[in-house]
Amino acid sequence: MTRRPPATPHWIDWLMRRLLTSADVEEALGELHDLWVHVEATAGVVEADRRYLRELRRYPLRLVGGRIRRARPPEVGPALRSVARNIRGLARTPVLTSSIVLTVGLGLGGCTAIFAVADVLFFRPLPYPDADRLVWIHTESPPNRFNFSVVDFQALEAQQTRFSRVAAVQALSGTFVDEDVSERVSVWRITPGFFELLGIVPAVGRTAGSREAASGGPRTALVTAAFATTRLGVPPDDLAGALGTSIEVDDVSYEVIGVLPERSGPLGARTQVFATQQFQAPERRGPFFQIVLGRLADGVETAAAADELRAINRRIFPLWRSSYQDERATWAVVPLGELVHGNVDGLVVLLAASVGLLLLLATTNAASLLLTRVRSRRRELAVRIALGASRARVVGHLAAESALLALAGGLVGVLLAWGLAAVMPIVAGSYIPRLDEVSLGGRTLAFTALIAASSWLLFGLVSSVRGSPDAGLSGLRDGGRSATEGAPTQRVQRLLVAVQIAVAVPLLAASGLIATSMRNLQSAEPGFEVDGLLSLRVSLAAARYPDAEQRQGLWWNVEERLASLPGVLSVGVSDSRPPIEAYNYNNYDLEDRPTPVGENQPVACWISADASYLETLGVPLLEGRSLTRDDEYPDAPPVIVVDETWARRHFPGESAIGRRLREGGATSGPWTTVVGVVGDVTYAGFGGETGGTVYAPWTGLTQPFVVVRAAGDPVTLLASIRQELRALDPTAPVTDVATGEALISSSLAEPRHLTVLLIALSALALGLAVIGVYGVTAHAVQGRRGDIAVRLALGGTPRRVLGMVVRSTMAISLAGMLAGVLAARAFTPLLGGMVYRVDPRDPATLAAVVVVLAVVSLAACCLPAWRAVRSDPATVLRQD
């Protein structure tokens, strides 16, 4: 059997075929084969194989360096040659080059990604046709903004003349039942014209008309393309197959009349079903659940529309006075973007400022490193100048070299930003809207080019102009002995280090604050006993249980059956669950403290909870009594239990027991009496304000949370709980299962992301600052080693010499820190609203940052100084 050389590795083959014509590749392999035969005959097959692979690996390298490609003309332009020379030059210092490219790239990438986000949120219109004409119409009752009620919307629709269209939507979730499987889906109930207003045309089918919005009319819905394919089993290329299908949501059948296109904008981006709303004739002004959108008619100014809105509100106010007295509340209009974007500006500004500082730090660091590099090449550069190269040319050469670094950093940055753009919607999509629209478009790339060029100006020009020798002879004279060299350069370098320290301070301060805040959040008292708690949501189809009494009975049944399971201590039911899931806020008027005319009524978080809910959560009863099952009967006298915050807010220093109020702004009807005060529970997230919490007796809603207190690990109970619930109603899906720990943890996801991000940024900042301090000290010590040796030889103690070196570097550090503290005073207030129980200007944090930086930079400058002091003076002096 004839032996053959080893197979060519794929990557080498791939590279060779890109560097050579295929005829040349064949020739090269033929020659290698012949060489293999020769080596095998003389040194054996093992050596032949080794040599063969070694030669193969050399080919790509040699081909790149040897610059032949027969198809390519052998002469490359001088510009390209100089680029190649520069690349080779940079490749000789791989650590320096890669650290500059990576740090600058990281800064550029972060800035690019944040710019891309800001571009979408602040500059790019919402992805709807003529989006600048779209507005959110709401009730303004400072500091709150309320949605409309059905009454409001119907009046608006009938009386307005300034909008080409208005539409209302109620965002809900519903239970979708498909044969035996049921699940909760996001369902928006919309009025006809919702899609026309936004300019969305269904991919197939049509939108609803007024006939379907009339009470008793046919029930219709539009679904998303994803819903049609995954839930209705329609092939993606035949969405029309979904039309006419009937879907069951909350036991109501809807006929699918249209399928939405793949991307239909950020409003309702997570909603799968858009069902047509059918209004019943309202009996009172509230409740206020309708989000109202409008499209301004052509030529109408926002101000004119706002005037008309106020007028309509004034007109209908007297008609509904018995159920709504907030006379100061007005109707108002703001761009639709404010509804879509929510309160995200502060976060984006904070992130932008953070990555901007990081980029500044990376750039300064690069300038410092390059300056060191240029100085170490002084002799080479001086020789060039002595041989006739003009100084301009040397500067040009250095600038070109740094331009390459900036370019590479820019490429790394774009790659990073591209990755971030893909990851961000997944990681942060739940609290930053429109992230799926983020793309690296022309404007973003132009921005990247601009900041890459600016950072190049900083690090490239500083290093090449300050670093290159002024005249050939001085550089030559100094040569290796640099004791007298470059005093101005040293000054520049010291300045750069001071800037680095100054930039690091605000970043470190921010991360210190956010870390403290995170610790506070984690140790915050949620107001309920976390251990042994299990909670889940059960969704009954409303149509199946039309009768409140019937639902009430069902929940009592659920409680009894679950409570009888072994290991279960108690079970409760409520429409809310801590720490972030409470959606109902109610206004009310206190009997003892009536709202003065012209003032807004107080508002509090309103929770419907059954008799054992508070006990199951482990909320302490402070005064009076808790809710009982008797309170839940429709004919029972209305009572509520309030929390401590509520009691203190309205009756500071007094008892709240026995006080009475009227709910929902009603002027007639029975009074509701406070019968108990319980401990505070967090419902609006840690740091969120609810104005106190009111617990009203359970009214048998269809989609409550069930909370279970277990004797041991609550997770082990889940299977039997599910089984019991299925036995009661097999169509009711059980969702949102979470233990007490999971509830706390998931409510902290957003601050946790921000904490990790800021700590990572500041760790990088600290690292770069340390490199800077170390570098400048090492260089200064290197330059003064003769001086140090003389001092030591003449009897100077190492301590004094050490002190001398350290003092000069620490002076710069301290100057930087001082500037940094001032910068931090401007920077950390951006954290306001994002930190919990920490003052964004907290002086202790700032002091800690200064101490950390001082210690770290002391260590960074002691190390090279100590090394210099330990070296033998005689040796140093001989070398020089």
Added chain:
Amino acid sequence: MGRKGLGELEQQVLLALLRMGGEGYSVPMVVEMEARSGQEVSQAAVFIVLRRLEDKGLVSSRMEGAGDTASGRERRYFKLEAEGLRRLEEARRLAERLWDGIDSVWEEG
């Protein structure tokens, strides 16, 4: 544009070709160069240098004999051209001028 002198490897390759009678195949050249220098010579480097020399007109080449090679592929044979020979002689004269009188300097040192 000024013409550059021969590189070290270029010189070695041309010398190997000359020793083989002014015509030859790359693998025996590599073997010859290794025998003379006592070091491994990169086949890849020789491959590239030969083609560069051809671009400069110092050698020429032709393909030959697919049937009798181990790999079953044709081989490229290179031939030293008059210009190549002239450049080799030039290089030798330059080297001799550079080394001229060095021995006496060394002896003094």
